[in-house]
Amino acid sequence: MGTVKDMLATYPADLGNIDQNKLTRCIEACVACAQACTACADACLSEGMVGDLTKCIRTDMDCADICNATASVLSRHTGYDADITTALLKACAVACKACGEECASHADMHEHCRLCAEACRSCEEACNDLLAAMV
Numbered sequence: 659m660g661t662v663k664d665m666l667a668t669y670p671a672d673l674g675n676i677d678q679n680k681l682t683r684c685i686e687a688c689v690a691c692a693q694a695c696t697a698c699a700d701a702c703l704s705e706g707m708v709g710d711l712t713k714c715i716r717t718d719m720d721c722a723d724i725c726n727a728t729a730s731v732l733s734r735h736t737g738y739d740a741d742i743t744t745a746l747l748k749a750c751a752v753a754c755k756a757c758g759e760e761c762a763s764h765a766d767m768h769e770h771c772r773l774c775a776e777a778c779r780s781c782e783e784a785c786n787d788l789l790a791a792m793v
Contacts, residue, residue: 694777
């Protein structure tokens with residue numbers, strides 16, 4: 659078992675009818691995407707033509723912040739508010755889509771952007787899967 663799944667299993671109250679596998683996958687994807695975006699932004703700052711990567715850096719940083727916030731909110735269940743969770747999952751999917759597209763546009767020149775784009779696509783998918791399961 660992974661840490662996320664283990665922690666969800668220790669929650670003393672009923673988590674309701676949420677798909678715990680999709681919840682686990684989404685939290686893990688958000689954490690992985692935040693890390694990839696943070697590392698990608700930092701790598702972009704080290705590139706010779708950093709000025710050409712300004713939008714990528716900004717998008718990476720925004721996506722990392724949103725993914726971190728989403729993982730945190732999804733990890734808390736006491737006083738759960740489905741409206742907040744839904745809004746945050748939608749925002750995270752949008753941020754991941756935008757960041758994934760931006761990084762993909764640099765992927766042929768920068769391996770870090772290619773890897774980040776993959777993490778963003780995976781997180782976007784996980785957020786959308788969890789949203790669909792919550793309906």
